[in-house]
Amino acid sequence: MKTSELEKNQFLLLETSQKILESGISISSKVQGISMLPLLWPNEIVLIEPINNYKIQIGDILLIKKDHRFIAHRLLKKNKTQHKEMLITKGDSNFKEDEPTDLESIYGLIKAVQIKNGEFVEIKIRKPFLNLILNRLPFISTLIFKVIGKIYLKFGR
Secondary structure: OOHHHHHHHHHHHHHHHHHHHHOOOOEEEEOOOOOOOOOOOOOOEEEEEEOOOOOOOOOOEEEEEEOOEEEEEEEEEEEEOOOOEEEEEEOOOOOOOOOOEEHHHEEEEEEEEEOOOOOEEEOOOOOHHHHHHHHHOHHHHHHHHHHHHHHHHHHOO
16 A cells, blocks of 8 residues: 555544544544553553543543544643643653643543453553652653563564
């Protein structure tokens, strides 16, 4: 498949997914990257629920449209400006926070991950110990998870 055809197909898939979520229907999708390690691994299937009237909370994993693609990152904080509320997100294993985004860029909420028997298990807020490691030693934990992620992508589990 040619690059332009692949890009066109990816764009159509993104637009279709966006319309489905906007209509209030949940979708599932395969995780592509390693930015949410250790919580979400590449090739895992996640359940994405539409935002609708859900009140977004710190710690939620949001589906965000950025640069003609979707990313799933954790909400760290909300900043109110004069005109609108801006959200600060970050992948759990990323070194730095994402650029602030507005509520209009949020299309869904990652609520569950599929386990081996095909059932979805709800994603809970991080365990206190993992939270301690990720928040107190961010550089070390990020480095560890980035290395593990790269090895995983190269050799599989």
